[in-house]
Amino acid sequence: MPGSSGNGAVTRSTLRQQIADALRDEVLAGRLQPGQEFTVKEIAEQYGVSATPVREALVDLSAQGLLEADQHRGFHVHEYSLDDFRGMIEARSLVTDGMFHALDAGHRVFKELDEPRTAAAVAGVRRRGEEAQRAATAGDLTVLIGYDLRFWRELSLLFGNPYLADFLHRLRVQTWVCTVQHLRRITDLRGSLWSAHPEVADALYRQDTATARELLTDYNGHYLTLIEGLTAD
Template sequence: MPGSRGTGTVTRSTLRQQIADALRDEVLAGRLQPGQEFTVKEIAEQYGVSATPVREALVELSAQGLLEADQHRGFRVREYSAADFRSMVEARSLMAEGMFRAMADGRGKYRDPREAQAAAALAGVRRRGEEAQRAAAAGDLTVLVGYDLRFWRELSLLFGNPYLADFLHRLRLQSWVCAVQHLRRLPDLRGLLWSGHTRFVDALSAGDLDTARALHAEHDAHFLSLVERLAAR
């Protein structure tokens, strides 16, 4: 369970977000295991806060698909199967196609990748991708998840409407929750994690949408194959 933290003088909304963020990190890091149960009271005691912001945080995480609520036993970390992961990847792929269409139509901030605004935005995303690649090469799953989520989130905000970006982010978050439940079984992840982030950005910067589409498909196929192999063990 997460350790205690000082809350200081913060609003209930800020406290709720802090608790939600901390618990989300615990799930993604594998420290809160699939199926693990806990109550609002237990989390409130761990953090030394009242039950209200904790309950709000747990409800938020349940809405995001990380937890499941049980009216008799509190909350538990949601367990995902390889079949769930396949469905997430398929849904994510369909949504991502909307992003590619927006690029092709010159919508959003992307438009012409050679324009200064688009080029600067893509450069920022590329830096996120570089960090993700370093983490993947090192087999550091915790660091990779954080940078990977930021990479795709910032990228999707450039190429389409914010509702699509929000939905894609939620799918990616759920995908990682599912993936880490399987990937954490391996003692060494070096060389096993997809690290084509900068190649993807470079293809976009060059206006090469065919290569970008192929890399996105490669990314999905790589993780799907890996998770399904681990789930079958």
């Protein structure tokens, strides 16, 4: 029956996304290490599901640059280099600078705060920034990554271009995958993690893109210096 077939497709699609999200979180948490190999069968058994949604999820993560397919063997977590990290920072900066330029050019993102939905969205971004700041100050990398991704996702969506938001989110996930393997070598991360998310939100709310750019330059420089030092050890 058409209805049953549709429901099955929706269920499989949802399961595919759930598995992809779970595996991405495993990589970000450092439980799946760069170069670590696994098969569709192993993941299917781990989650107690059929092979089809697992294979689809792994293909999705490969397309996002988080995994690599090993012909006839399975998949492994992609290993990023320091040059990869530098390239990601540059690409990410070009995207965010484009957002700031749009604001300079009169984008209405923060000019409709009387509209309840916009006001709530802006307040939500600020709250994500505060949570990210608390996690960074406490040295809780796992919580920080979650709120950092949500902060930038929700902030970029305010500009009304879902393609830009998706692209920036993918870049930020890849950047965290690249850095987490190094950051988890630090026993106590308190004082080592950038924590000025609320200041970025406040600067953009004031349409002070000069300050926002300075904060992002500090953000990128902070992590680039940190990762360069860790990879040199």
